[in-house]
Amino acid sequence: MNKYNFKMSSFIKKIVIISIFFFISFKAYAACKFELELGDKVSKIEKKYGPPFPLEFVGDDQLGLIAADADEVCPNHSLKDVALEYRFLNDELAAVNLISLEPDSDTKKSKKTTIMNYVKRNYGNFDTGQNPESYIGYKVFERTRQFVVYQRMDDGSGLIQEEMYISNNKYDQLLAEFFNKLEEDMAESESQN
Numbered sequence: 001m002n003k004y005n006f007k008m009s010s011f012i013k014k015i016v017i018i019s020i021f022f023f024i025s026f027k028a029y030a031a032c033k034f035e036l037e038l039g040d041k042v043s044k045i046e047k048k049y050g051p052p053f054p055l056e057f058v059g060d061d062q063l064g065l066i067a068a069d070a071d072e073v074c075p076n077h078s079l080k081d082v083a084l085e086y087r088f089l090n091d092e093l094a095a096v097n098l099i100s101l102e103p104d105s106d107t108k109k110s111k112k113t114t115i116m117n118y119v120k121r122n123y124g125n126f127d128t129g130q131n132p133e134s135y136i137g138y139k140v141f142e143r144t145r146q147f148v149v150y151q152r153m154d155d156g157s158g159l160i161q162e163e164m165y166i167s168n169n170k171y172d173q174l175l176a177e178f179f180n181k182l183e184e185d186m187a188e189s190e191s192q193n
Contacts, residue, residue, distance in 0.1 A: 031122035032074035034084065034096050038146060038168050042066070042091045052088050058181040064088040070098055077122075082114055089178060094171035100162035115162045119150045126150075136160075147172075 035045055042052055045066065052064025066086040070079035085097040098115050111133040119139070120126070128135040138151035149165040167175070 032070075032077050032079075034086075034166075035073055036086065036093050036096075038093050038095075038166075038171055040093045042086075042088050042093070045086070052086070052091075056178075056182055058178055058185060061090055061178055061181070063175075063178060064091070077118055079114060079118060081112070087175075089171065089174055092171075094175050095165060095167040097166075098164040102159060112160075112162060113152075115164050116150065116152065119148065119164055123148050123150075 042064070046052075049066045049068060052066045054062055054064050056063045064087075066088070068084045068086070070077075070082040070084040073084055079098070081101045083099045083101060085099065086093055087095040087097065098118070100112050100115050113132050113135075116128065116132060116135070119141075123141040123143075126139045135152055136154060138149060138153075141148040141150075146166055146168045150163075151165075152160060152162045155161050
């Protein structure tokens, strides 16, 4: 009977060790929380970064931006040379953008796939062809409470722009309405001149 208990406890120890290893591995690859969730008030991070920079105004509505270093906000996610933008609509977080910073030499196309690798690790793999460094396109990942849009595009001057956008249906719709009103106001202003 002692022999059986020893074997069973050895078996249980192995399961516990495997479970701990799995939990640690899973936790290491969980997507960054970006310090805020969509809908959070700017006051949650205003002390750390200062007030949002006002980008646009439409009537009483205001779009503001707080920029941060993505590698500092998400230190375990390999986001070196990536900017993080918090976009606030009326002081509520409406979207998070990751933007790959350009290479030092603007005569050289960026071969960086930093954000692509982050997206693949955290939201799912997608077809980038045989050479991911030459991938041009976008991919949308829909989740229960948010969606993620990854894009890698040529900016027209030969440089590659790599970005990721996170929002949800509610705030994406509010941002779309905000920009539609902004365009209407600009068109009206131009027609009066």
